[in-house]
Amino acid sequence: MTVPAASPPVAGGARMGRIGAIDLARGFAVCLMILSHGTNGLMPYDDFPDWGQVPIHAITKFSSSLFVIVFGIALAVAFVPKTSAPDWPQRRNRLLWRGLVVLFWYKLLTIVEMYGRHDREAIIDTLLYRNFPSYVEILGFYAIALLWIPWVLPLWARMPAWLRWLSPVPVAGLSWWLLHNFGFWGVPQVQAVLVEHPDYYTWGQLARGPLILVGFLVGGLLLRWYGDPRTRLGLAGGLALVSALLFAWFLIRADAPGELLVDIGRNAGKHPPQLMFTLFSVGGAFALLALAVAGGEWLARMLRPVAVIGSDALMAFIVHISVIFLLFRETLGYYQTVSYPRALVLTALLIAATAAWIWLWQRIRQPGRPAVQRQ
Structure with missing residues (x-):
């Protein structure tokens, strides 16, 4: 989810504004998410043709990991350098307020998702965390994360470099140990929120925490290396190498x-x-991130609609969920009545409409400025 931006320092003491590669990478994640929701929201997965299952729907699984990594990158770029500034409490409070805003939209869009397909009791149970939605649950993850991460950022800023680079490992280990050895006081919903539960479609704070920390690490490198094309391409090459290694591991283990x-x-x-x-x-998330970093500001301009979507991911979420569930499914009656190619066309139109709406919304809010001040 987008977070309020600061103007981050770069090597040599210079300053730069919004980093197009971050918007583009986040835009890739959101567009893949809309592609998944737009098709699977209109027809059951069993009705997908083979080419819709693989590669199209399989590729959309890059989205959630890329989203979480970019979330960490944006925090590292916009806020970690400011944790020792006198106005840090105000910046921290902006993040906390953002978390409350995301929480509000998470609950409201939960009603939008469940309206018309579930009774009132089921909706109330979900709003009270007795159950969890499916399509909008990732907003719940970001809302909770934005309520605790601001308190961790100053600690991260002071942490020795070697401990930063090791940090994803103990967090992943703790998540795995708790998942397999701790009962969470017999409350599966608490397990779902922290380390995930097979009966609930949730993103656990500790389960996905290592990806946030990876984003912190990449964001720190991006701050130092993005301004010079040579070091930026070197970083992109490193990200591509990580992607290749992960895919190689995947293929070696796959029977x-x-x-x-x-x-x-x-x-x-x-x-x-x-x-x-x-x-x-x-692996797919790192590949798309490598592409965004390698292309830099040029690619962000060439793929402007994608970058615009990435510049305000919360708005993109509000728009596409509302259109799918209120317009396509309830008003037009497209649920389980359209073919897969038509669902793809509708989703492509939805992506374009989402980009146009965000662009228009930004122009209305801040005339003459290309994007709202979020990174």
Whole structure:
């Protein structure tokens, strides 16, 4: 989710404004999410043609990992350098307020998602965390994360470099240990929020925490290396190498890659995260991130609609969920009545309409400025 931006320092004491590569990478994640929601929201997965299952729907699984990594990158770029500034309490409070705003929209869009398909009791149970939605649940993850991460950022800024680079490992280990050894006081919803639960479609704070920390690390490198084309391309090459290694690991372990990709497209191994799903999803996320960093500001301009969507991910979420569930499904009656090619066309139009709406919204709010001040 987008966070309020600061003007981050770069090597040599210079300053730069909004980083187009971050918007573009986040835009990739949101567009893939809309592609997944737009097709699967109109027809059951079993009705997808083979080419819709693999590669199209399988590739959309890059989205969630890329989203979480870019979330960490944006925090590292916009806020970590400011944790020792006199106005840090005000900046921290802006993040906390952002978390409350995201929480509000999470609850409201939960009603939008469930309206017309669930009774009032089921909706109330979901609003009270007795259950969880599906399409909008990732907003719940970001809302909670934005309520605790601001308190961690000053600690991260003071942490020795070697401890920063090791940090994803103990967090992942703790999440795994709690998942397999702790009962969470017999409350599965608490487990779902922290480390995920197979019966709930949630993103756990500790389960996905390592990806946030990876984003912190990449964001720190981006701050130092983005301004020079040579170091920026070197960083992109490093990200591409990580992607290649993860995909190689995936292929080595996969006995039947085609069948496994179909299962991954059906979210097998997504909640709680299992190795094969994680290798595929994170590998794709690093590939798209490498592309965004390599292309830099030029590629962000060439793919302007995608970058615009990435510049305000919360608005993109509000628009596409509202259109899918209120317009397509309830008003026009497209639920389980359209073919897969038509669902793809409708989704492509939805992506274009989302970009146009965000562009118009930004122009109305701040005339003459190309984007709202969020990174």
